[in-house]
Amino acid sequence: MKQHWDLHDLIEHFTLLPPEVRFLGANSPHNHLGKALLLKFFQYEGQFPESGAELPASVVEYVAQQLNLTETHFHDYEWEGRMIRDHRQQVRTFLGFAPATLENQQELRAWLIHEVLPHEYRLSHLEQRAYARLRSLHLEPPPSARMDRLVRSALHAYEQTFFAETAARLPEAVKLNLQQLIYHKQDLTQDIDLTDAEADDPSLYPLHDLKSTAGEAKVSAIQKVAERLKYLQAVGLPADLFRGFPLPFLRQYQQQAAVESLSHLQRREQEEHTYTLLAAFCWVRQRELTDQLVDLFLRVLQDIRLRAKQRVERELLVDYIRVGGKQQLLYRIAGAMWDNPDGIIREVLYPLVGEERLKALVKEAKSKGTYRLSVQTRVSGSYTHHYRRILPPLLAVLTFRSNNERYQPLLEALGVVASYLQEKDPFYPDDQEVPLAGVIQKQWQSWLYQKDRTDGQRRLRRVRYELCVLQSLRNKLRCKEIWVEGADRYRNPAEDVPADFSENRTDYYAALALPVEAEQFVEKVRTQMTQALQELNDGLPTNPAVKILTKGGGWIHLSPLSKLQEPTNLRYLKLAVRERWWMTSLLDILKEADLRIGFSDSFQSLTGQERLPRDELQKRLLLCLFGLGTNTGLTRVSMGRHEVSYANLQYIRRRFVSKEALRRAIACVIDATLAIRQPEIWGEAGTWCAADAKQFAAWDQNLLAQWHPRYRKVGVLVYWHVAKQALCVYSQVKTPSSSEAALMIEGVVRHCTAMQVDRSYVDTHGQSEVAFAFCHLLGFQLMPRLKNLHKQKLSLPDKAVGVKYPHLTPVLGGAIDWDLITRHYDEMVKYATALRLGTADAEAILKRFTRNNLQHPLYKALAELGRALLTTFLCSYLTHESVRREIQAGLNVVENWNSANSFILYGRGGEISTNDQDAQEIVLLTMHLLQSCLVYVNTLMTQEVLADPTWRARMTEADWRGLTPLFYAHVNPYGTFELDMASRIPLVA
Structure with missing residues (x-):
């Protein structure tokens, strides 16, 4: 249960109704309060709490007040013995529940196997579905440990069936091809006796080459990836082998095959398991390589054109310099022709300009032709002489x-x-x-x-x-x-949307809280837009910050926000933290966070087998995460006095550290930070997040790193979603050319924390008309800070109503086509549902609705809806200073998060020194985890200092406003430095 509740939610979920008060009867104060809390907890959660710590203090206080008691009475309630057993039985009877019997539990296990798996394979989600199932049947779930075993048992049983059925569907020829991935190149019928080192030699097995990254965008990379893809196609997996199974479900087995040593794969006793792992590897890897090959093709064509444009532009500049003073020559020739309209060219122009100079001008004009033609000709030359070699392998495998x-x-x-x-x-x-x-x-x-x-x-x-x-x-x-x-x-884009949308249309609309009738939806948007325009028009004469000018075809002038009072005590607060926890090690901060939260439990072996004791595994995990997150590397971390070797850390990195595990760990830290925050210090938990990108330098021999014209360097882009008080709920590692609007939507929808987001603050790059439409359909508001605000136009709800807004006339645009939105409303909801469910990532879906596809009718409808929503937002933004300050403050939070990145990721000058795209993402996700742990521990430290009433009294309104747990002057990110004057480096000379 979440720890912080606002009054509205407390009233909704924990108010005692008259029948419930009568049920409680008369008891001693602590038993009376305890019984009431058991009742309300069970109503909300569908199960009893296992200890008093599960009940939030705000809930205890609210229920106690209704009973004219104090929350201190709850401390005397006994959690063992006859009294609590009687109370639980009475609550069950009152609510119509019964304990789940062994028979009920076996039925639940069978239901999970046949109805839930594999549509949902994640353990935490399976537990949620199991609890929901028992609640719908009015059954009290068994203890959490028993429930965990039951869910794991169902998952294991389903996997064994999945392995057996998959292997049975593989023809013998395909099985032989799969064996060739992991066996020596000699005849497979011969006995092969190799050591582990020989068995994992990458030169002997195709599997190692198939795991290799694509490399940079060039001809040789395309040929190599096409060769790998052709090999996988030749394996001959049945086309429908894994049809209906979600790709993330298969990816867990692909990862297991990828990290398992070949010697272990060869020695597996269960052939069905081995064949399924290899088949899943080939299935998933084939799709990854197909995507990589298309990416390489797109990048190569783009690079050819960019280089051609740069070459032509250089030549044009040289040509312009070659015959200087052309503009002045034009004036002189025009003047001479005006003065001598009947004169002879040789007599009038040659003395004025010179015959040779005129010849040079003619030669220049003939040689350069039109700019586009010059670029296309240059592209054609590059393609003909070098890049044409990409065509045969592309067409052969795609x-x-x-x-x-x-x-x-x-x-x-x-x-x-x-x-x-x-x-x-x-x-x-x-x-x-x-x-x-x-x-x-x-x-x-x-x-x-x-x-x-x-x-x-x-x-x-x-x-x-x-x-x-x-x-x-x-x-x-x-x-x-x-x-x-x-x-x-x-x-196929048809696979991006839910296949059962038509059958479950009403449920999908309800999940998005949208009306089924398009006219009802359109009318609400139109009404909000009309009201916003009227409010802006009426308030404009008295709004000192906004002016509508006629220059440039209509110009919105907005005065900058006035400066707020500077905090005066925050620097002293940070000094107090620094004095009390002087130079705390960043590694100790990571350790303390894990000991309190247990996020290391999120890291499970990708092979499904763990032999290390959990405490030793935890120690190695923390060292590995520190080396990755600081970018110092595992080699340097292994030099410490902790008896963990480089080989040990490599093993942990390969077997336990994955992107999915890191995301789970980050979510644990975020949720824990939300749980420990004291509202009287940090304020109520916000429901907004600010999103922005930052580029990190990285090696460029891969598809992820690109040159970014805005940052003027090569690197990868990290898109952060940061909530109130430096709480980064999600991060994505993408190419610098990725759509920031798509990344913004992906982060809001995909973050796995307990936080609810209803507003997203972005800069100009994170918004578009289509993004406005999808955000509204998904139930949150897009609120950008627009750099090009002066160029914006306000759309009209109807052509005839423009006269109602005389103060806005210079910036009024066209009317919204509501009929177009109405006709395509159902299709828009279908794609919004796809974004919500994750049937495809946001960038893949939004690719369909860009300016490259202007004629698509759904794109036109989304753009119309986006224009209406943008107009409503602009009116609110210009009318209310509080909205502008809210957005500015939110974006300042994400800028503060960006500023701390270099403190955490200090190794190798902050450059990601690998060409492996997964490794690049893991480094940056680990940095995200480290920085989140810093915020968590700083939150505890700050609350401990501010627990002193003297400090509370010193804090001003500006101090409370500027308070943040993201600071690091008291942190030592490097470790300890030892100097032994008695020891020497062993050198010969």
Whole structure:
């Protein structure tokens, strides 16, 4: 049960009704209060508390007040003995519940196996479903330890059945192919006696190569990834082997196969288990490699064009310098022609300009042509002489599809390109029908033709056609109008939405708290928009901060916020913390947080087997997390006096540290921080989060790291979601070119903490019209700080109502097409449901609704809804200074979080020194965990200092406002430094 409750929730869930008061009867004060709390706890949770510590103080106080008692009476309530047994039995009888018998528990186990798994495979979620099931049956669940064993037993039984059924569906030829992944290249029928070191030699087994990363975007990388993908396709897994199983469910087995040593895989006694692990590895890895290959293809085409543009721009600059003073020459020639309209060119212009200079101008104009043509010609040259080698492997292993008849000509064009790959003739035959309409932009259709030197006829040049087809393919892949068989992120977009949406339409609408009728939804949005416009218009004459100007076709002028009073005592508070906990080790902070919270329990062996004692495992885990999170590395951490070797830390890193485990651990720390916060110090828990990105330097021989024009460096992007008081609830590691709007939605929907988010503060890059629409459908408000505020336009609810807002006339735009929103409302809710359920990640879904796909009717509807919501927000933003301060304060919180990153991630100059994308993400997630632990421990330290009434009296309103648990002047992130003057380095000379 959550520890902090507001008054509204206490009234709703813990108010004693008259029948309940009569049920309580007359008891001694402590038994009377204890019985009442058992009743209300059971009503809320569906089970009894196992100790008094589970009951929040605010709940105890609220119930006690209703009984005219004090919360101190609860301290005398006995949690063992006849009295509490009688109270529990009475509560069960009153509420119509009975204890779950062994028969009930076996029925629950069977229900989990047949009805819940594998749609939900996560242990914590399975427990939630089990508790909910018992509650619906009016059964009291068994003790938590017994419940945990029951759920684990159901999961284990389901897995054994899954292994057996999977192995039975594999043909013998496929089993032999799977064995070749882990066995020596000699004949598999021969006995092979290898040591463990020899058995794991990467040069002997395909499995090691299949686990390798893609590398940077270049021809050799595409060829290598295509070769791996072709190998996996040749394994021959049945197409429907894992159909219906969610990819995250299969990924846990893929990870197990990836981290298990080959010698252990070879020696497994259960063949069904081994075959299933390898089949899951191939299935998941095939989809990952397909996505990687598409990513490489998109990046290569982008890089070719960028380099061509840079080259052409340099040449244009040289040309401009080569013939200087062209603008002045133009004026002089125009003047001479005006003065001598009937003169002879040789007599009038040559003396003025010079014949050679005129020849140079003509030569320059002929050589450079149009800018776009120059760039395209340069791209064509690069493609012809080097990058054309990517085409055969791409077309050999990728199969492209489309659900839209409009793009069938593009698929036909790919077929034509593939059929002529082995031909030597640079031109297509005259009788070959080559699709142009709907494939090649009109501006390039004439460019495709070149003169054939053999007969002087203009014919269609193959390499130019191939290039244009690939450029069109790139554009359609980005918005998923073209999709790829066997991919995950580039899969059929129809698979991104719930398959049962039509059957369970009402339930999905209810889950989003949206009306089923589109007209009701539209009317509410229209009403809010109309009221916001009227409020802004009416208040504008008396609003000193906002002016609507006519310049530039309409201009919104907003004065900066006035400066608030500076906190005066916070620096002294931090000094007090520093004096009391002088130079606390960052490793000790990590250890203390784990001893209090137990987040290390989130790290389980990826192989499913743990042989280390838990206390030793905990010690090694903390050292491993410290080395990763500070970026100092496992080698340097192993040098400490803790008797843990580098090999031990490597083992922990490989077997226990995963992205999923780190996210679970972070959620544990966040929830624990929320639980220990004292509202009188930190205020009530907020329901907002601020989102922003930060780039970290990283090695660039991978698909994640990119050059970012805004940061002017190569690196990876981390997108933070930070709530009130430096509580970072979610983080994502992406490419710098990723859509920040999609990342914002993903973080709000996916964070696994107990916090509820109803507002998201972002900067200009984190918003878009489509993002406004989806945020509203998902039940939270997008509130950006717009850099280009002066350019914004306010949409109208109707064309005829513009006259009602005379003060806003210069910035009024077009009217909203409500009919378009109404027609596509159901489709919008379907995609919002997909975002909520996670059937696809937000970036994959939002790819369909970008400016690359302007003609998509659903994109137009989302943009219309987004324009209406943006107008409502802008009106509120301009009308209320409190809204602007709220957003500014929220974004300041995330900036403060960013400022502490370099203190935690200090190793190797803050550069992520690996090309493994998973390893890059693990380093940054571990840093997130370390920084969250710092916030947790600092919260405890600050509360301990402020427990002194003297300190409470010193704090001003500005101090309370600026108080944050994210500070580190009292922390030593490096460790201890030892100097032994008696020891020497053993050197020969």
